[in-house]
Amino acid sequence: MRAMGRSNSLDASDDPGRDELLSFLESVTPFRFLKQSEKLALIPELERAEFCRGDTIIEQGEDHDHRVYLIYQGSVEVIDPRRETGRHQLTIEACHYFGEWEPLFEEPRVFSVRALQHTVCYVLSGRRLLELVGVSRAFAQALGNILRDRQGIFSAFDHFTVELIRSANRGYVPMVPMLRLYQELQPALHPLAAVSEAIDFAALEYAVRRLPDNVTRVFAFLLTDQLPGGFVPAHAYFPAVPTAARRRDIWEVLPGKNVVLLRDGISDLVDLTSCLCLYAVEARKIRLRVQQPGAVAALFSAVNAESDGRADGGWNAGNKASAVSGSQFAGDPLFPFSADEVLRFRRIWPDAPLARLWEIACHREMFAIRVRRRQNRYNSRRSELWTEQVGSAAKELFGLHPSGFPDDLPVHIISSNTHSVTNCLNPWYAANGSAILQWAAAVGHPTAAERWADRNDLIYALARDYFLTFPDRSAEAQEHAGHNGILRLKETASTGIQVQIIDTARIDLGRIDPGITLRTTTRRAVIVNIDYAFGEQAQHIIRNLLMLFGTRVRSINFLGKAGALVGRRGDVLVPTAFIEQSSDQFEPLPDRDPQAIERLQERLPGNQVYRGPLLTVNGTLLQNRTMLHFYRRIWGCVGLEMEGFHFYRQVIESSQLGVVSPQALMRFYYYVSDIPLDSAATLSAPLASAEGVPPLYAITRQILSELLD
Numbered sequence: 026m027r028a029m030g031r032s033n034s035l036d037a038s039d040d041p042g043r044d045e046l047l048s049f050l051e052s053v054t055p056f057r058f059l060k061q062s063e064k065l066a067l068i069p070e071l072e073r074a075e076f077c078r079g080d081t082i083i084e085q086g087e088d089h090d091h092r093v094y095l096i097y098q099g100s101v102e103v104i105d106p107r108r109e110t111g112r113h114q115l116t117i118e119a120c121h122y123f124g125e126w127e128p129l130f131e132e133p134r135v136f137s138v139r140a141l142q143h144t145v146c147y148v149l150s151g152r153r154l155l156e157l158v159g160v161s162r163a164f165a166q167a168l169g170n171i172l173r174d175r176q177g178i179f180s181a182f183d184h185f186t187v188e189l190i191r192s193a194n195r196g197y198v199p200m201v202p203m204l205r206l207y208q209e210l211q212p213a214l215h216p217l218a219a220v221s222e223a224i225d226f227a228a229l230e231y232a233v234r235r236l237p238d239n240v241t242r243v244f245a246f247l248l249t250d251q252l253p254g255g256f257v258p259a260h261a262y263f264p265a266v267p268t269a270a271r272r273r274d275i276w277e278v279l280p281g282k283n284v285v286l287l288r289d290g291i292s293d294l295v296d297l298t299s300c301l302c303l304y305a306v307e308a309r310k311i312r313l314r315v316q317q318p319g320a321v322a323a324l325f326s327a328v329n330a331e332s333d334g335r336a337d338g339g340w341n342a343g344n345k346a347s348a349v350s351g352s353q354f355a356g357d358p359l360f361p362f363s364a365d366e367v368l369r370f371r372r373i374w375p376d377a378p379l380a381r382l383w384e385i386a387c388h389r390e391m392f393a394i395r396v397r398r399r400q401n402r403y404n405s406r407r408s409e410l411w412t413e414q415v416g417s418a419a420k421e422l423f424g425l426h427p428s429g430f431p432d433d434l435p436v437h438i439i440s441s442n443t444h445s446v447t448n449c450l451n452p453w454y455a456a457n458g459s460a461i462l463q464w465a466a467a468v469g470h471p472t473a474a475e476r477w478a479d480r481n482d483l484i485y486a487l488a489r490d491y492f493l494t495f496p497d498r499s500a501e502a503q504e505h506a507g508h509n510g511i512l513r514l515k516e517t518a519s520t521g522i523q524v525q526i527i528d529t530a531r532i533d534l535g536r537i538d539p540g541i542t543l544r545t546t547t548r549r550a551v552i553v554n555i556d557y558a559f560g561e562q563a564q565h566i567i568r569n570l571l572m573l574f575g576t577r578v579r580s581i582n583f584l585g586k587a588g589a590l591v592g593r594r595g596d597v598l599v600p601t602a603f604i605e606q607s608s609d610q611f612e613p614l615p616d617r618d619p620q621a622i623e624r625l626q627e628r629l630p631g632n633q634v635y636r637g638p639l640l641t642v643n644g645t646l647l648q649n650r651t652m653l654h655f656y657r658r659i660w661g662c663v664g665l666e667m668e669g670f671h672f673y674r675q676v677i678e679s680s681q682l683g684v685v686s687p688q689a690l691m692r693f694y695y696y697v698s699d700i701p702l703d704s705a706a707t708l709s710a711p712l713a714s715a716e717g718v719p720p721l722y723a724i725t726r727q728i729l730s731e732l733l734d
Contacts, residue, residue: 053121097146560643
């Protein structure tokens, strides 16, 4: 033990003995939960520090001294020097600690701390604190309980969610209080939420792609889980409103009024509302710019030029340096946006972007959100109607309804996407892959210029654009899939979840993806491949699917995408447990076959496979850096996603109730689509094909190899 401090340093002879310090550590939570050997090993590393009344121990804003202080005697006060009044935040007394926040969450000192009286502390480094968190689960959990329960570090998330649910139950969501609660979240995907002038273009683009296309001119939203009977089907009466990056059923029933069909659970409501809040924050910044003297006239003039086709409206994307050249307001100092900002707006709204800015300026973020939930609970949920469609499609393919399937006909459920499973099993790609590659080379397709370790990965990555160029080849590929036992359902009962049902006996196994390894003769099986559910919707979907196929289900496979707290984009996460964020409910998963994980790693020579708990969050915007560091440090999480806990919890319940066999295998794999703690690799930054396609197909090949073998 070493002595330190600003005054009255004691000689070593004045120091407490080892037993007294051991007793002191046992009086301080969470240090009392360390093993005896861990506490004894810590004692020599503690540094003694004494402070007189009024001494500043920690200075607000310091970014170099991340030590943790255990108060042996005396007391300190935490203050916020930035506040003119009410600077005192709280008092911390003996047998407690302070200074842990900054090393845990990698932040500069949030507050200042000064001694209220003669105070003696024992000090350890922030690095040592993190080591203790990593080696002692009891220490980590005790520290986490203090942060969550006593310090309320997630109270902003609780307030937002509680107020949203309460408002929805009343039938009206007021935007003004929701905006205030949203900004208190400080979402990781919206780092400039609290900055009053700088437009956060990355966050704005993220929200716009997940909101209805007419968001700049719509004022009223009606959110409902069931359309009135007289207006079904809605597409017969109202124009559908597209959403670029989120599956939503939205119709514009009147100019300025949208009806949104919500999915089961609260995830859809949370996602839509939080995206609207993000949009409103950034739209206000844009509007305040436009409302500066003279700027309205400059923008209005530009909008007229754009609509008349007399000028490019200042959106010459081909020349960044002169993005506003050639327009009638070129060089106009009253135009409130720079050349760089012009280009960013064009990226968000390629068609008539100036008109969009004018709509934002006139709109004033005046959203009215009404929520109508059905009262008649006798009518079927959409997930039940969807399940009925799945059963009918299975009967079409096999000649029997699933209730009549032989008990020895294995059924494998895969939750993945709309293409990877069927692409790997469709022999059309083996016959036409070379033609796709030749086309890409002839047109100079940029995806072909990326680095690809697997030729077939590149073929799959190019297929979408190839089919857009040659629609008849797309129809040919789908027809080929049908001949090989792959049936695609056309309707989704407004769940947004597409389905493919596959009869493995009709597949030409000699011409499927060569990465699928079959070591034995494959018996006939049913593969039900469903698209990603959204948040809590997952539990409703999987519950109905498990009841439909019952004890014939031999495996449930989840191929998802996640944000990672370790590694990089393109890596793979294999969860060992799921943690539900709002309650910290912990659900461990059965151990995976280590040989299967080794084989998966072999399929990804340029990336890593990580194992650890995954956090299931309530929404992509309902997370901030503090939350992410907390679950990375305290729970050892390797990543986060939105459906896993709900999916797995329902599988466990169905197994316990005897709906499915307890011997049914479960496989959960995720590829890393973003790194939320890395501002350059969040969801707002596009994922390159060569980053996302190889891990997606490596997981697909691994799952198909296991269940077909």
